[in-house]
Amino acid sequence: MTKQLLTLNVNGESRTVAAEPHHTLLEVLREELQLTGTKHGCELGECGACTVLVDGVAVLSCLTLPMQVGDAIVTTVEGLADAGAGAPGREARKLHPLQTAFAEEGAAQCGYCTPGMLMSAKALLDGNPSPTRDDMAQAISGNLCRCTGYTAIYEAIDSAARMARGG
Amino acid sequence: MAELSVLGKRLPKVNSWAHLTGSAKYADDLFLPRMLYGRLLRSTQAHARITKLDVSRALAHPGVVAIVTGPDMPETIGIMPSVQDETALAIDRVRYVGEPVAAIAAIDEDTAFEAMSLIDVEYDPLPPILTIEDALREDLPKIHEKSRRANIFKEVHLSFGDLDAGFASADHMRDDWFFFEGNTHAPIESHSAVASFEGDGKLTIWTCTQVPHYLHRELEKALGLPRAKIRVVATPSGGGFGGKSDPFAHEFAACLLSMRTKRPVKITLDREEVFYAHRGRHPVKMRIKTGVKQDGEITAVHFQSWLDGGAYSSYGIATTYYTGALMTVTYRIPAYKFDGVRVYTNKPPCGPKRGHGTTQPRYALECQLDKIAVDLGFDALEYRKRILQPANSRTVNELRITSMGLGQCLDELGAKTKYSERHGQLPRGKGVGIAGSAYISGAGLPIYWNEMPHSGATVKLDRGGGVTVYCGTAEIGQGSDNMLASVAAECLGVRPEDVHVVSGDTSLAPVDLGSYSSRVTFMAGNAVKDAAWKLREWLLDAASERLAIPRECLVPADRRITDLRDPEQFVTFDDAVVLAEAKHGTLSAAGSYRPPQGIGGGYKGAGVGPSPAYSFQASVAEVSVDLETGVVTVDRITTAHDCGRALSPANVEGQIEGSAYMGYGEIMGEEQVFRGGLHKKPSLLDYKIPTSLDTPELEAIIVETIDKEGPFGAKEAGEGPLNSVIPAIANAVYDAIGVRFDETPITADKVLAALGKRDNRGMPKDRIGPEGMGDGQEAANAALRRLSFTTEAREKKKANA
CATH class of the missing domain: 3.30.365.10 (Aldehyde oxidase/xanthine dehydrogenase, molybdopterin binding domain)
Structure with a gap:
């Protein structure tokens, strides 16, 4: 099939790529833009490993066609650190509180669900700075983790929320 | 210090x-210049002869660069050197749906996928063997010609101490049957490998394997390339749990395709393929006969296991021995007999999953101990504490025990959960259950025996x-x-x-x-x-x-x-x-x-079970059963685990919680089940691994015993805690509704049947589980007669010799 030109706004950069129109956002991110931080676990919308943010909403990139995205803002795990930083012009990339908290709480074991988990968690915290355990469970219910039993993930989201609130 | x-x-x-x-660069994240993409064509038949395999049309398809089939790699391979019974790709015969038959390398994945339908394969179907009972009975067809009797892969008979005297001195006997359903690892990362054969004649493979060293050996064998020319790099793995510890078809195929094309080749399995790659938990039917004195002291145990191995050996010899080997390390057992049989069936091969071979018998033993405690009127926690195998001792099957913290685990659990105060006291529909367990800190012997x-x-x-x-x-x-x-x-x-x-x-x-x-x-x-x-x-x-x-x-x-x-x-x-x-x-x-010598026995079969140290653990599960819908909710699982020393406490807790999570999934619904050789649920939508909304509250308690031989006193933490969770939940369900679940998984369907609410007859049951072998009593007796006949004949022969 013939490739078509496509412009995406990803992690604050406008990127034009040639991609086959039936290829998913997941494929274009990983294979055309080398953003391999976003993972695929099933490519059927069942596991959540491919979760990215489109205009701040957590979506499954394996079920999204780039054409549908248009000029919306796409954020992947590679853009999370910047998204957590202060004003532009700063010197170093600062980690997002979620990244720091996931490391401190041991919330990433094999790390494969982690990029998707982080994006779902960010969508949650952006809309709800003080989520309850139930809010967290709901927010990550589409992100399967086979390693942790989710306990450390809740603790990390909770800790990140406190960090973000400055507590 | x-x-x-x-x-x-x-x-x-x-x-x-x-x-x-x-x-982090997982295998599928690697993109090399000029890289080709591979796909495996898999069998659509459970059991068949391949009568035609013609790749010419596929090879002529634009964009297809190379295709390899079984005869290109004729050597038998497999993880255990003594029982290798598979080839990298099937040759002449397929033995399960999903068995790899050919591999294609093309310029992109879409092209490789299209070309699969252009490979002409014709099959001459053979009758499939799909159950343990059929495999024990049917001499024809044979899945592997090497099976001397019916479709049996391996038979093990071991006896320690005076079993007859043990049973004769018992005041109380139990004889219980159990069935543990098979299930699979379901890592979130599917298997993936990238191979690159370079101009200097050296081959590198990046793959999410758990066993780079063993893969190295098998690649040499299958590819005919000296090991000195092969480099295996284990990439970070997106979940293993035992599911990436065999050498796999896609690894061999990627290597050979790269050698043929002189270009890098990547093969990543899709989700459905991961379910067929499997090598997971064996379905096991079990019988335990246990004698105890009036005070609960065990006098003798006779344990029998029948394992459904699937189509190939994988780790099957070790798995078979493991169903019997570790039964003795937790509680004092002065006389022990173990009979294990693993059969071939036309299903994806089973192998090791977290707790390898010990999970199923541990479930059976701990459920039976719970029954003994009820029979004799004991508190199940205190009862276990009274019969503990001591630290620094030998078991009846000659395993060396060093540090042993099961008693502390039980104490910590009792204090934390108030098990003894609550068991038997909760309203109908609420229950609390306990179980103990143990696991090895590494096998005492390597797979290839050497010094x-x-x-x-x-x-x-x-x-x-x-x-x-x-x-x-x-x-x-x-x-x-x-x-x-x-x-x-x-x-x-x-x-x-x-x-x-x-x-x-x-x-x-x-x-x-x-x-x-x-x-x-x-x-x-x-x-x-x-x-x-x-x-x-x-x-x-x-x-x-x-x-x-x-x-x-x-x-x-x-x-x-x-x-x-x-x-x-x-x-x-x-x-x-x-x-x-x-x-x-x-x-x-x-x-x-290298582990010390003399930590196990010298008998045939003594190689499986010895470990330089054992971890011990116990769990308490709290459940609620909805008496109208049959839905069981596990509210909380608390697990105390003796890991020697926690080198990284956060990691140890993560392993305990993750094990509890995986055990919970196994008993509450996960099943690797088939219809006519076809997987019933080969997707993450149908094979339901627990989500955040399903998962109970998980609590981890670290118990330290500072093992004298472990590094800074450490022992294992990654597998043992799964074992105790499963029987703890079954025992909690009994406490809640008075029904014994002697088979897994415990589904709402079965609970309703037990409560007499599934049909209009309304006949409640006090137990769900097998009565013996087979579906009905008749088949069970026949199968049992056959097995005891063989066992007795063997023993008679031994006595005569």
Whole structure:
């Protein structure tokens, strides 16, 4: 099939790529833009490993066609650190509180669900700075983790929320 | 020993940052120049002869570069050298739906996918064998010609102590049947490998394997390329759990396709293929006969297991022995007999899953102990404490027990959960259950029996104060890289984040046998400690000379070597490295570990079970059963685990919680089940692994016993805690509704049937589980007669000889 030109706004950069129109956002991110931080676990919308943010909403990139995205803002795990930083012009990339908290709480074991988990968690915290355990469970219910039993993930989201609130 | 500066502290894993920023490179994240994409064509038949396999149309398809089939790799391969019974791709015959038949390399994945339908395959179907009972009975067809009787892969009969006398002296007997359904690992990362054959005749494969060393051996065999020309790199694994510890078709195919095309080739399995690749938990039917005295003391146990192995051997010999081997390590058993039978069936091969072979019998034993406690009117927690196998002892099957913390685990659990106060006291529909367990800290013998170390490590120090650890371990998410960095840092007095780790690379790092049998912390931990300790001695010598302070007064910590008596007197780590290098030359040291001799028996079959140390654990589960819908909700699981010493407490808790989660999934619904050889639920939508909304509250309690042979006292933490969770839940359901679940999984359907609410007859049951072999009583008796006949004949023959 013939490739078509496509412009995406990803992690604050406008990127034009040639991609086959039936290829998913997941494929274009990983294979055309080398953003391999976003993972695929099933490519059927069942596991959540491919979760990215489109205009701040957590979506499954394996079920999204780039054409549908248009000029919306796409954020992947590679853009999370910047998204957590202060004003532009700063010197170093600062980690997002979620990244720091996931490391401190041991919330990433094999790390494969982690990029998707982080994006779902960010969508949650952006809309709800003080989520309850139930809010967290709901927010990550589409992100399967086979390693942790989710306990450390809740603790990390909770800790990140406190960090973000400055507590 | 001075206070530890790194171990036992809550520090982030050294490899967390790669995971959290998206920079970790899993196998499927590798894109090499000129890389081709491969797909495997898989059998659509459960059992058939291949009568035609013509790839010419597919090969002519634009964009297809190469195709390989079974005859291209005719050598038999397999993880266990004594029972290799498969080839990299099927030759002439397929034995399960999903068995790889051919592999295509094309310029992109879409083209490879299209070309699959252009391969012409014709099959001549053979009758499939799909159940344990059929496999025991049917002599024809044979799935493997090597089976001497029916479709039996392996039969094991072991006897220890005086069984007859044991049963004769019992005041109370139980004879119970159980069935444990098969299930699979379902890692979130599907299997993936990239192979690259270069112009110099050397081959590199990057693959998410748990066993780079064993894969190395099998690649040599299948490809006919000397091992010295092959480099296996275990990439970070997106979940293993035992599911990536066999050599797989896609690994061989990617290598051969790369050798043929002289281009890199990637093959990544899709989700459905992962379910057919399997090598997971065996379905096992079990019978336990146990005799006890009036005070509960066990007098004898006779355990029988029948394992449904699927189409190939995989780890099946070890699995069969493991169903019997560890029954003796938790509670005193003076007489023990074990009969194990593993059969071939036309389903994806079963293999090791977390708790390998011990999970099913542990479930059966702990459920039976719960019944004995009820029969004799004992508190199930206190009862277990009374019959514990002591520390520093030998079991009846000659396993050496060193540190043993099951008693402490039970005490901690009792205090935390108030089990004894609540059991039997909760309203109908609410229940609490307990169970204990044990697991090995690495197998005492390697898969290839030899005298070499099980684990080796090299530590190198550079002039800038850098520390690099090289070790062949596979990082599968369990935290092995962090363990290596932390142990080296503790020995040398630096921080874990200062250490570079090069792991899982057969060319760069010394051999470690792999991430299986919970061996890595114990064995690689000892190896890296051995290596780093040698360098520590040199650094202490250098510092002692410089400061003119006796070396026994010096301690390395926080990048300094300091006088214990006066913290102002110190040499920095970087300076000590320069001083030591000036004195000794390049600073590099190797270390290794091999388990001690004499930790098991000398009988045939004694190779499975011995371990340099055993972990112990116990769980309490709290459940609510909806009496109208049959839905069981597990509200909370608390697990106490004796890990020797927690080198990284956060990681140990993560392993305990993750094990509890996986055990919960196994008993509450996961099943690897088939209809006519076709998987009933080969997707994550149908094969329901627990989501955040399903998962109970999980609590982990660390119990430390400081094992005398473990690295800084550590034992395993990754597998044992799964075992105790499963029977604890079954026992809790009994407490809630008075129904014994002697088979897994416990589904709402079965609960409703037990409550008499599934049909209009309304006949409640007090037990769900097998009555014997087969579906009905008649078949059961026939199968039993056949088995006992064989066993008796064998024993008679032995006596006559």
